[in-house]
Amino acid sequence: MLIKTHDSGFHHPVGSEITAPTAYRQRRQLLQLMATGSAGAVMAAWAGRDAWAQGAGVARPGKLAALPGAKSAVAGAITMDKLTDYKDASTYNNFYEFGTDKGDPAKNAHTLKTSPWTVEVEGLVKKPAKYTLEDLLKLSAQEERIYRLRCVEGWSMVIPWVGYSMSQLIKKVEPLGSAKYVEFVTQADPKTMPFVGSSVLDWPYVEALRLDEAMHPLTLLSFGMYGEVLPNQSGAPVRLVVPWKYGFKSGKSLVKIRFTDKQPDTAWNKAAANEYGFYSNVNPDVDHPRWSQATERRIGEDGLFAKKRKTLMFNGYEAQVGQLYAGMDLKKNF
C-alpha cells in the first residue's frame, strides 16, 4: 500500500517485491546448507511440508479460545484451494495501526484491548443499536468460510474464517429506504495502537460498501479463523471479510457501522483517489496505476520454483457477485 515518507511524497512497497517470511527463512536455510553441501535435505523438507499441508491442513495455534463454525452452505463460501499456513496468515499482515511492515502487527498488536468491546450501528436505520461483542457473537450461528483474500499489493492467502453473513446484522437493524451505503469505522485508539496519529493515513481507518454489496451473503462479519477467535493482528475481535474485493476493503477491529445515503470517503480513497477506488473489486484487467494486477503470489507458494498465479476476475467469485455490477464500466468504477 502507500506509505508517506518525510521527504519525497509516497513510497509504495509492492507485495510482490517483499519477501514473505517463509520464503525468507527457507532461502536463508538453503544458503546455509548449500554452504555445507546438504541442500538436498532442504528440498526434501519443502516437499514434505507441502504434502503435510495438503493432507492435514495447517498448524493450529491452540492458544486462543475455540470458535468453531459449521461449514457454510452459502454458494461459493468454501474454496478448495490449499489453506495458507496459520503461521503465515498470522505473521504477514497489513494493520497500519500497528506499523507498516508486514511483521509489525504480529509484534505490536498485543496491546490492542479487545474486551470490553462494543459495535455501534447508526445512521439511516429503523433500529440503531449498540452491540456488545457477546451480543454480536450470539446474533447468528457461526459458519466456517474458506475464502481467498487478495491484497492490492499482489499477494493472496486462503483462510478458513469463522463468522456469519453481514446481512444477518443488517436485517436486524432494518435500514431505511434512503440507506444506500454502509460505512465501517474501525478502532483508532492511540493509547493501544502505536501508529494511530502517524501521517500514513487519516485515522480512523474507514471502509465502505454499497448496501447491496454489504447484503451479499458472501460478505462476512468475522470473529475467528482456523477454528479459534481472531488473533489481534488479524482484526480482533471483529472484522469484515469481502472476498471479491482487494484486501483493504476488509476493515479490522470494527467499532461502528453507519448507514448513509451518500458514498462515504474511505481511508485509502482519501489517501490517493487515483490509486484506490471506492469499488476496488479484484480485476486482472484494470492495473493499479503503477503495477499490473494480472497475477498474484500466493503466500506459502514462495519456494525457489514457485510460479505466480493468474488473478481471477472478482477474485474467482464472479458467478456469485458479477450481477452486482451489471452494466457498470469497471475501468471507471475501479
Ligand code: MTE
Ligand atoms: N483494517 C484496519 N483497521 N487497518 C488496516 O491497516 N489493512 C487492510 C485490511 N484491513 C487494514 C485493515 C489491508 S491493506 C489488507 S490487505 C487486509 O486488512 C489484510 O488482512 P490480513 O492482514 O488479516 O491478511
